[in-house]
Amino acid sequence: MNSLSVHLTDTCNNSCIFCVVGSHVGVPEKVNRKLVYEFLRENKDNGYECVNIHGGEPTIVPEFLDIIKMIKECGYKSISVQTNGRMFKDIEFAKAAISNGVDLLVISLHGHTAEMQDYFSEVANSFDEAVLGIKNAISLGCKIRTNTCVCKQNYRELPDIVNYAMDLGISHINISNLHTAGNCLKNFDLVVPRLKDGVPYVKTAVDQCVRRDVKVTLEGYTKCILGEYSKYMIDWEENKYKMLYKSFIFNDYSKFMETQARAKGTKCKTCVAEKKCGGLYKEYAAAYGYEEIAPICME
Numbered sequence: 001m002n003s004l005s006v007h008l009t010d011t012c013n014n015s016c017i018f019c020v021v022g023s024h025v026g027v028p029e030k031v032n033r034k035l036v037y038e039f040l041r042e043n044k045d046n047g048y049e050c051v052n053i054h055g056g057e058p059t060i061v062p063e064f065l066d067i068i069k070m071i072k073e074c075g076y077k078s079i080s081v082q083t084n085g086r087m088f089k090d091i092e093f094a095k096a097a098i099s100n101g102v103d104l105l106v107i108s109l110h111g112h113t114a115e116m117q118d119y120f121s122e123v124a125n126s127f128d129e130a131v132l133g134i135k136n137a138i139s140l141g142c143k144i145r146t147n148t149c150v151c152k153q154n155y156r157e158l159p160d161i162v163n164y165a166m167d168l169g170i171s172h173i174n175i176s177n178l179h180t181a182g183n184c185l186k187n188f189d190l191v192v193p194r195l196k197d198g199v200p201y202v203k204t205a206v207d208q209c210v211r212r213d214v215k216v217t218l219e220g221y222t223k224c225i226l227g228e229y230s231k232y233m234i235d236w237e238e239n240k241y242k243m244l245y246k247s248f249i250f251n252d253y254s255k256f257m258e259t260q261a262r263a264k265g266t267k268c269k270t271c272v273a274e275k276k277c278g279g280l281y282k283e284y285a286a287a288y289g290y291e292e293i294a295p296i297c298m299e
């Protein structure tokens, strides 16, 4: 499916210590919303079915509901929103967003306790509000995918986090390797785990989702790191995004990520997956090298 993806705001009501875009409470807004409206109008008849809205925290933008309505008026079939979920604690807000066309919420769930999630977000009650938001959205029939970033502080708890999400009724769980940009790069030593430490827990978490027949996907890893679990990697060939990020337009965002944010080692030259693989995040490779990767001999 071809989709548009729109960075709606730089600001956020959380200050996550590994936020890839470096959003936090009080960050100055630099997004020109006129460009957002233009981008949505210009692409409305170009074969894009879905619009994905992200930030920062898009739901705190005053025009959020107007933009949702405008997307539907343009004729896009579906709208997904990447959110910390907190605004959906207000059932009236949740009803307005969902009745005006939001079909999928991608909600960050980096912990299964208030202590853990509030530590990451640096905001008290962020966990309780997100959980209430999830419950409200589920009660209104909205699809929800949780996204859990794997960091030093939570990788051992991944099985508990996915179980918690499944107990809430989540039907799709995404687990992400940390993208080493923004706050994540600033706090690299604090938050970024070695792949060899985190991935065994990722696999256990995947097994639990499979056992409970809940869809699970993995993002930001490589085939050689995941082995047989690479079948759970998101297929970016099937999910192509054209992205507006401030004044920049990325016609194929996943291709941009592969070529600009990631890097391959000399070992990759003999790997059969090389053509479809971006390698490791550059900053991770710079810090730890390529010892954890191993070329794949056969598909």
Ligand code: SF4
Binding pocket: 222, 223, 224, 225, 264, 265, 267, 268, 271, 272, 273, 274, 275, 277, 278, 279, 280, 293, 294, 295, 296
């Ligand atoms: S190309 Fe390199 S990083 Fe990618 S799967 Fe092969 S060995 Fe691993």
